[in-house]
Amino acid sequence: MIAAVSWVPKGVAKTVPAVADPPSKEEIEEMIKAGALERSGDTGSEEDDEDMGVDTAKQTDEVTHALAVADALGRTLRNKNSMTKFDDITDGLKELDMDHYDEEDEGIELFSTGLGDLYYPSNDLDPYLKDKDDDDSEELEDMTIKPKDAVIVCARNEDEFSHLEVWIFEESDDNDSNMYVHHDIVLSAFPLCAAWLDCPLKGEEKGNFIAVGSMEPSIEIWDLDIIDEVQPSVVLGGVAEEKKKKKGKKTSTKYKEGSHTDSVLGLAWNKQFRNILASASADRQVKLWDVTTGKCDITMEHHTDKVQAVAWNHHEPQVLLSGSFDHSVVMKDGRIPTHPGFKWSVTADVESLAWDPHSNHSFVVSLEDGTVQGFDIRAAKSDSTSHSKPSFILHAHDKAVCTVSYNPHLPNLLATGSTDKMVKLWDLSNNQPSCVASKNPKAGAIFSISFSEDSPSLLAIGGSKGKLEVWDTLSDAGMSKRFGSRSKQNGPQPEA
Secondary structure, three states, rough: OOEEEEEEEEOOOOOEEEEEEOOOHHHHHHHHHHOOOOOOOOOOOOOHHHHHHHHHHHHHHHHHHOOOOOOOHHHHHHHOOOOOOHHHHHHHHHHOOOHHHHOOOOOOOOOOOOOOOOOOHHHHHHHHHHHHHHHHHHHHHHHHOOOOOOEEEEEEEEOOOOEEEEEEEEEEOOOOEEEEEEEEEEEOOOEEEEEEEEEOOOOOOOOOOOEEEEEEOOOEEOOOOOOOOOOOEEEOOOOOOOOOOOOOOOOHHHOOOOOOOOOOEEEEOOOOOEEEEEEEEOOOOEEEEEEEOOOOEEEEEEEEEEOOEEEOOOOOOOOOEEHHHHHHHEEEOOOOOOOOEEEEEOOOOOEEEEEEOOOOOOOEEOOOOOOEEEEHHHHOOOOOOEEEOOOOEOOOOOOEEEEEEEEEOOOOEEEEEOOOOOOOEEEEEEHOOOHHHHHOOOOOEEEEEEEEEOOOOEEEEEOOOOOOOOEHHHOOOHHHHHHHHHHHHHHHOOOO
């Protein structure tokens, strides 16, 4: 499955990403200590060690028995009367004279062209090696990321293997686009959410990183400009120490200072305050992290159940929205976290939420019951708990609406994705939603969708089938009719 998709702005990725150096012995030992590469038995109790000793002895006996059976079976075959097949094989080997296979016949030079021992003073003059340079140039071309290439990162899991896939999407004027995986990054845990960020973690003016939340309480931040990297650039929180007690007693876990204590379900990067990352967790907490120091600056506990999603306001970057399984959405000012903020009640578990990029006062929240609700914060009451009605209630899908995405260039255009396997496009004009287009992208249950900032008609889609899909929404007749002209007017302008 693909749990999260994220676009990288064009021109940000390095033209030719660097290849990571293999980890040193000290780094490997450090990873083992951190639990990334556990050696079997290292963290087990004495009772576990005793059990392992018994299992090892048992396995040794089984192997010895198997070898004995195989040996006996071999002797049985050799002693059977039906030896004709083996005799045939022996006769065939004799005919081939394998004992003298390496000896050359007189007057015949094996592996010779008849021109003698011809050699070339340099590889450049050897015609049989000329293709090597072509292969190198083709490999370099495949690894090159052009400024006009779109880059999409998806957090993917297949069986027990979790990783980030970095895709290149090559657009063309004749609608014959090309997609391929440029490189991938192996993850240590099942990914649940992701957020791209450009905060300069390594001294540059800007970076190219992605934060990943998973089933673990830690948040990993990976450098997308490095290939074959084995460790994240930064790890926020996580387990500091874990001890297994005797049988019948629970494992004792000690977490790093400021860490979440359960799965990280939602992430949001602040584009204005670029070192700030917000996280939502199953531990009912919302945290604000400084990614440059790796520390948690603020912890908020205003929900009573799992917190599924967080989002920063595009126009008021200190304002944070969070949605929870406690059937509520809460708006807080990050500068005054002790203030209770403003709260809206909804009718089901919150799946996702998003601020309208074209308005500083509107947001939508999608729910487990298949509805999408829109709110205007100007209607919020000063007593912190708002019972104001939604601006609209949209019965968007037959099942849970796991993901929503506003179009960054086309006002009132919202995409929704659901476990009913459908992706739909909505015109929210005048708070009267109407369906513009609907598509089954053959991605299975839809878990994540995202409009591109650079190519506003492109929508990345990830779902339970684990294959990344990109939908050019303007290829739909209804979408082209409703938003085609506005797309040309509001699309990104070429750089001077």
